[in-house]
Ligand SMILES: Nc1ncnc2c1ncn2[C@@H]1O[C@H](COP(=O)(O)OP(=O)(O)O)[C@@H](O)[C@H]1O
């Protein structure tokens with residue numbers, strides 16, 4: 001498969017004129033996004049996600065580095081025929097109706113009538129905006145409806161590649177689930193999606209690969225499977241003797257030990273040999289093993305761990 | 315054409331702004347006061363109606379133009395609609411051209427609306443529409459078009475507040491054509507230098523005021539056709555230069 005997006009050493013520095021401070025919003029980022037995948041671009045607020053997307057679309061200009069989008073240099077006008085962008089928190093022209101707004105965007109693609117009306121209708125149906133709302137002004141739309149219109153405008157040119165910047169942020173649970181499913185369904189139409197998000201549960205559900213970016217730097221990238229691989233096991237043990245000397249011995253094997261009341265301990269480890277060692281030790285000391293529960297790691301755990309580790313090493 | 319789609323959208327948005335309507339309504343109101351004033355003053359009521367009407371169109375047009383054109387581009391950035399537009403196959407020059415055309419059209423519609431009311435008043439009173447009044451309205455439009463170009467040009471690199479004072483200030487200075495012109499012949503080289511720069515670099519808004527020809531008969535009257543044509547050409551050429559500069563600036567601008 002070919003690369004839909006190929007980023008090489010992309011860097012963006014902002015200079016604060018007043019404070020003479022330099023912010024490195026994106027720091028030497030290199031990344032490949034394959035055609036046909038939903039790629040999760042993860043990071044906290046201020047990590048540099050939006051800045052990266054805006055550079056890729058030619059809205060702002062990189063300090064260093066470059067990228068190709070569908071084989072063309074970023075910002076190329078021709079490639080815009082085949083891509084789409086949903087910015088975060090757009091207000092749109094809110095005195096227009098949903099229909100008129102999409103019609104306007106379709107005209108920017110030089111799509112003639114009657115094809116234009118057909119496209120508008122298809123996009124509105126695809127995002128499941130209630131038909132009663134089509135001819136109403138956007139000002140009266142709920143946040144979820146606005147976000148639907150946002151995705152609809154991104155679909156108007158039947159793009160190969162979509163940049164969606166936090167499309168499900170700030171929505172109620174129902175709208176959230178529906179929009180997430182709409183994004184997920186794009187994959188089956190063969191589209192590539194570059195999805196910026198910090199909604200890790202969504203990403204885990206619909207993305208095939210992700211990148212974690214923090215303070216402008218790429219920390220990890222890989223398939224979800226790769227990232228969450230490695231089970232953690234939680235062992236709960238009980239015994240009167242545990243506190244005398246036992247605690248220190250256990251801690252020597254597994255650093256993560258939590259006291260759960262007087263005589264109960266909870267230990268977690270992702271190393272099966274250590275788990276076995278703990279069990280042996282507890283049995284030898286006449287302790288009781290209450291439970292051994294294997295845990296699948298979640299993307300959230302991996303994300304938090306990765307970001308914390310980075311912060312501690314600085 | 316993409317620029318036309320942008321222009322059309324720009325006009326729609328401009329007409330949804332309440333502040334534009336306020337100035338338009340004030341303008342129409344002042345114009346319709348003309349006959350009342352003419353009635354009340356002992357002076358020649360025809361002159362009162364004519365000069366009050368033209369002044370009202372100029373004043374309301376001035377505010378309509380500035381408050382509208384100040385926001386055409388910044389509003390798109392603030393509401394982030396510009397991201398969706400520029401990420402479609404729209405070149406930045408098409409966007410700026412669309413804004414200029416949309417701004418001009420908005421100004422035209424406003425001046426034309428006030429002009430129609432004004433000429434109707436005159437017809438009502440004089441039973442005819444004198445050609446010079448029509449020309450007066452037309453020149454005001456070209457003057458405002460030039461101002462619109464200036465304001466949109468500034469909006470590509472200044473904030474709306476700065477732009478308001480900048481455009482307003484330059485309009486005022488540009489109206490003092492006789493003063494700046496007299497500076498160009500002063501003996502003090504500094505005064506002469508600055509005067510010449512201001513006189514030739516800043517747009518000469520004063521040239522468009524048909525009333526000026528009463529104050530400065532020596533210019534006007536050589537040939538009225540040439541006077542009109544030169545002013546219109548001046549507005550078009552100066553605006554085109556501003557458009558090109560705006561495009562060059564906007565092309566490098568981060569949004
Ligand atoms: N125009 C700007 N000027 C100065 N700093 C900026 C500008 N835009 C973004 N930044 C800074 O760059 C960093 C990354 O921002 P952004 O890309 O918006 O993050 P994200 O989208 O991941 O939340 C932040 O620290 C932000 O403050």
Ligand SMILES: [Mg+2]
Pocket residue numbers: 046049050051088165
């Ligand atoms: Mg962001």
